[in-house]
Amino acid sequence: MVRTSSESAALVGRTLVTGSAGFVGAHLLSTLDAAGFEVVGASRAEADLADRSAVVALLRREKIVTVVHAAGRVGGIAANVADPVGFFTENLAVGQAVVLGAHEAGVERLLNLSSSCVYPRDRSRLVEEDLLTGQLEPTNEGYALAKLAVMRLCDWLAATSDDRWYRTLVPCNLYGPGDSFDPVRGHLVSRAIAKVVDALDADASAVEIWGDGMARREFLHVRDLARAVAFTLPLLESLPQALNVGSGEDRSVNGWYEAVAAAAGFGGRFTHDLDRPVGMARKLLDVSRLTALGFTPSTTVDVGLRETITHYRTFCTQAVAA
Ligand SMILES: NC(=O)c1ccc[n+]([C@@H]2O[C@H](COP(=O)([O-])OP(=O)(O)OC[C@H]3O[C@@H](n4cnc5c(N)ncnc54)[C@H](OP(=O)(O)O)[C@@H]3O)[C@@H](O)[C@H]2O)c1
Known part of the structure; x- marks a missing residue:
């Protein structure tokens, strides 16, 4: 059955987006709002989302019908390696409080929202059935274990109740305007943009890449993830418990740097620091379930990179701000 956007919005009802001040949450708010959904944001200003009673009070006060959970602690490989305890405990605390708080509030x-980090490290193509069937990547094990625990909470609540449609989307890595370009928190594409643009501004002739650059990574523009959320929200009843969301294509780390260099107009060379951690050799989601539902991403890599480079130049570099 094809629903109109107003029928979908009415079915989904008043929707709370957790983590709405964050990178993904901010895009979710604007995309869902533009698609006609009635959305409310929840950042630290509204509540400590690791406090279950605060979550229950917020959900009741706002008369929330649907929750999109996008709050948590997110970071790049360096941050995850440095603090597995923090990534595990904080993501588990927030996920548990939000999911159990939603259940308690009716x-x-x-x-x-989970992450492709939850998949076993030895698979080249990540299929939903492979969840919890192998060893996790050690460089982000704390984060992944917390994400898996929260996914299972959703599964168990859905399985033991007739009226709990708690589902999980598993997005690949994301990039886009509003991403973190920070050396510790940032991911591959945002860091490549920052390093390449900074090199251009400094007239530097070389940019350093961590590792040999042969590991392969899939990235999706954050707006396409937000569109996927808007697409799946009215379908929760018929969705599988876990659904991958990705572009279905990956590139080597070197390939991402080359694409950023082309989009930014950087003609210098790349060097490699072989002592740095590189994570899994390949992380490519199988998106056939999502494609079969009728969703495809719409932002090309070239357009997405140019837009994100403009954002970085406008909001994040000293040269332009001055
Ligand atoms: N970014 C990606 O590439 C990516 C890829 C796949 C999946 N995801 C998933 O998408 C979600 C959002 O990621 P993101 O990149 O948007 O991260 P982000 O920019 O760091 O946003 C997360 C937000 O959650 C908030 N938050 C954390 N703990 C909180 C608490 N106890 N109470 C209230 N708010 C809290 C943070 O607030 P503070 O800033 O105040 O801490 C932040 O605003 C995460 O679940 C992540 O696993 C992200």
């Missing part, structure tokens, strides 16, 4: 519909 919220029937919840879409939890």
Whole structure:
């Protein structure tokens, strides 16, 4: 059955987006709002989302029908390696409080955002059936274990209740305007943009890449993830418990740097620091389930990179701000 956007918005009802001041949450708010959904944000200003009673009070006060859970602690490989305890405990605390708080408040519909880090490290193509069937990548094990625990909470609540449609989307790595370009928190694409643009501004002739650059990574523009959330929210009842969301294509780390260099107009060379951690050799989501539902991403890499470079130049570099 094809629903109109107003029918979808009415079915989904008043929707709370957790982590709404963050990179993904901010895009979710604007995309869902533009698609006609009635959305409310929840950042630290509204509540400590690791406090279950505060979550329950917020959900009741706002008369929330649907929750999209996008709050948590997110970081790049260096941050994850440095603090596995923090990534595990904080993501578990927030996920547990939000999911159990939603259940306690009688919220029937919840879409939890996980991450492709939850897949076993030895698979080249990541299929939903492979979840919890192998060893995790050690460089982000704390984060992944917390994400898996929250996914299972959603599964168990959905399985033991007739009126809890708690599902999880598993997005690949994301990039886009509003991403973190920080050396510790940032991911591959945002860091490549920062390093290449900074090199251009400093007239530097070389940019350093961590590792040999042969590891392969899939990235999706954050707006396409937000569109996927808007697409799946009205379908929660018929969704599988876990659904991958990605572009379906990957590139080597070197390939991402080359694409950023082309989009930014950097003609210098790349060097490699072989002592740095590189993570999994390949992380490519199988998106056939999502494609079969009728969703495809719409932002090309070239357009997405140019837009993100403009954002970095406008909001994040000293040269332009001055
Ligand atoms: N970014 C990616 O590439 C990516 C890829 C796949 C999946 N995801 C998932 O998408 C979600 C959002 O990621 P993101 O990149 O948007 O991260 P982000 O920019 O760091 O946003 C997360 C937000 O959650 C908030 N938060 C954390 N703990 C909180 C608490 N106890 N109470 C209230 N707010 C809290 C943070 O607030 P503070 O800033 O105040 O701490 C932040 O605003 C995460 O679940 C992540 O696993 C992200």
